[in-house]
Amino acid sequence: MKPPIVELNSVFKSFDQHSVLRDLNWRIEPGSVIGLLGRNGAGKSTLLECLLGLRGIDRGSNLLFGESAQHLSSATQENIGYVPQQSDLFEWFTTQQMLSYFQSFYPRWNQAKVEQLISRWDIPTNRLISKLSVGQKQRLSIIRALAHQPALLVLDEPVASLDPSGRRDFLRELITDVIERETTVIFSTHILSDLERIAMEVAFLNDGRIKLQEPLDNLLENTVRIIGDTASLPTFAKELSRKQISAQQSSLLVQLTASELAQAQHNALNIDAIGLEDLFIELTA
Amino acid sequence: MPDPAIQLFSVTAGSTEPIYRQLVEQVTRLVASGTLQPGQSMPSVRELAGALAVNPMTISKAYSLLETSGVLERQRGIGMLIAQHSNNTRKIDRRIELLTPTLNKLIFEANQLELDADTVIAQLTSMLKGPAQ
Numbered sequence: 001m002k003p004p005i006v007e008l009n010s011v012f013k014s015f016d017q018h019s020v021l022r023d024l025n026w027r028i029e030p031g032s033v034i035g036l037l038g039r040n041g042a043g044k045s046t047l048l049e050c051l052l053g054l055r056g057i058d059r060g061s062n063l064l065f066g067e068s069a070q071h072l073s074s075a076t077q078e079n080i081g082y083v084p085q086q087s088d089l090f091e092w093f094t095t096q097q098m099l100s101y102f103q104s105f106y107p108r109w110n111q112a113k114v115e116q117l118i119s120r121w122d123i124p125t126n127r128l129i130s131k132l133s134v135g136q137k138q139r140l141s142i143i144r145a146l147a148h149q150p151a152l153l154v155l156d157e158p159v160a161s162l163d164p165s166g167r168r169d170f171l172r173e174l175i176t177d178v179i180e181r182e183t184t185v186i187f188s189t190h191i192l193s194d195l196e197r198i199a200m201e202v203a204f205l206n207d208g209r210i211k212l213q214e215p216l217d218n219l220l221e222n223t224v225r226i227i228g229d230t231a232s233l234p235t236f237a238k239e240l241s242r243k244q245i246s247a248q249q250s251s252l253l254v255q256l257t258a259s260e261l262a263q264a265q266h267n268a269l270n271i272d273a274i275g276l277e278d279l280f281i282e283l284t285a
Numbered sequence: 286m287p288d289p290a291i292q293l294f295s296v297t298a299g300s301t302e303p304i305y306r307q308l309v310e311q312v313t314r315l316v317a318s319g320t321l322q323p324g325q326s327m328p329s330v331r332e333l334a335g336a337l338a339v340n341p342m343t344i345s346k347a348y349s350l351l352e353t354s355g356v357l358e359r360q361r362g363i364g365m366l367i368a369q370h371s372n373n374t375r376k377i378d379r380r381i382e383l384l385t386p387t388l389n390k391l392i393f394e395a396n397q398l399e400l401d402a403d404t405v406i407a408q409l410t411s412m413l414k415g416p417a418q
Contacts, residue, residue, distance in 0.1 A: 033340060171338040176331065179340060193298035197339045217303040217346075265393055273301035 002030050003066045005152055005184045006051055011060035013043075013050055020046045022208030024060070028186060030151075033179060035195040035216075036188040038205035039284045044188040045085055047205060048156050051186075052082060065152075078106055081150035085157045087137040091130035095123055095140060099147070106148035117143045117173070121166075134161045142170065146178065153178060155187035159194060167194060174198060192276050202276075204283045212240065212283060216276070223279060224261070226252045227270045234267075236260065241282055253282045291328045291336050293320065304339055308347035310383075316356055316367055317380055327357060327365040 006028035013021040020043040028034060038044045049055040050062055053069030062069040065076045072080075090098055095118070103109045118125060121139045129137065138161050145153060159167045171194060178185065179198075189195050195202070196216065203213040212219075223240070226233065230250040238255040245251045253274070256264065264271055274282075293315055296304045315321040327333075330348065334341035348365055351357040358368040395405045 033342075168338050172335055175334050175338065175341060179342075180331070196298040196304065197296075197337075200340060200342055217305060217343075220301060220303045221306075270397070275299055275301045277299060 004028055004063075005030050005032070005065060006186070007061075007063040007066075008051060009061045009063075011050060011062060012058045013046060013055070014058060020208060021050065021057075024209050026051070026203070026210050026213075028184060030184055031182045032201055033185045033199055034187075034201040034203055034213075035199035036186060036203050036205060037192075037195070037280055037284065038188070042205045042284065043208065044205055045156055048154055048186070048188065052080065052154060078108065078148060079151040081145035081148065081153045083138075083141050083145045083153075083155045083158045085160070087134075087141050089129045089137060089141060089144070092128065094126050094128055095132070096125045098129060098140075099144065102144055102147070108148050110147055110149055113149075113177070114143055114147045117146070121169070135163070135166060138162060139166070139170075142173075146173070149181065150183065152184045153186070155185070155189075157188055157190070159189065159191060167191070171197060192280065196276055204280075206284045219255075219279065220273075220276065222255045222257070223274055224254060224256060225272045225274050225278070225282075226254060226264065227272075228252075233269075241285070253279075290321065290325065291333060294328075294333065294337060296337050296339060305343045305347040305350070308344070309350050312347070312351055313354075313356055313383060317383060321367050323367050323369045325367045326363060327367070329364055 004027045006026060008024055008026040011021050011024045011026075012019070024047070026047075036044055036047070046055065050057050051064070051069065053062065053064060053072060056070065064072060065079065067073060067076055090101070093101065099114060103111065117139075121136075121143070123132070123136050123140055123143075129140070132140065138158070142155075142158060145155070159170055162170060174185070175198070185198075187195075187198075199216055201213060202216050202219065204211045227245070227249060229248055230244060231248075233250055233252060236252070236254040236256065237260075240253040240255065242250060242252050261271075294308065294311060296307050298304070300307065312321065312327075327348070328336070330341050330344045333339075334344045337344075348357060352359055352365070355368055355370060357365045360366050391405070395402075
């Protein structure tokens, strides 16, 4: 068996007195395409930065390709592509200068791919990066991350400033090029419709930990909401949340096996299938 | 050349139904209705993934399930075709099977509303026959 691409063990991270990651464990297997979900301020960017070794951790261990993330070999560094939430391009370079600069670091730089994307995504090559629009900068940042064909691609809100057609085109690029090469992809996004099209797995970050990680299809198929009298509601093996919604009634979010589901239906419990958006709200509350 | 059949497929994000399942049901229905004919070729995984902007693994999963259930057939060097025996889906019991999940939901909701079988059947019969002449 191949070792995991990412292995975070009992990671703690805080800023001043504010604790962001608390005893967080996360394993990501090669070839995973995983969406990271969490509310604003949950620490998604911090988690991705710690995972990449761009930020030190207070306690625990963070391995990337089996190496300590803070001391990556250059071979491993060449295998990583990262699109940060805030564009970190060199604003005083032109597009052309910036790409040539990065090209010099990467032996596997795919210039044909770069040129194809630059022209398809309408990015002026001789303009200063500081003069590009927010959307153009974001697309350029994506091109830079894809150009050296990394084995791990980490995207932090990669499409936040793209319009729907720009997002769709970016998804197509991910699908036809990146995922087909069995690249491991980790991305955070608030645009759940994009995530559903691309992610095979989702991970929910809440309270400083990965609260739940599961194949998206399973999650949609097994997770239901059950509403009923608090006194008579049975308990289930995998309850994700239980809350009182009125004087008599409670709402449960549970993962059921097929037989548990049949039993619950037989008992005429009030059961509803639940979509990703509702799951997000319930699991990140 | 893009496969003309590609226009027939669509998926909805935000549904409570996973995308692979939406595709399985769509293909099964299109075969049952005769829109997709036995021997007709399906778009390749890559082509359909690109057209729908969906992870190719999701398309593969749907195709595999359709192959297992006999709706599709893998032809070496050609790809996925609508199975010759997919005519089976035109048989009445296969078509009833497609309706079963919806009927189960109906039964469940009728029970919740405490409606007895005769009342539900009478209502269903009158709705199926359409408005009275």
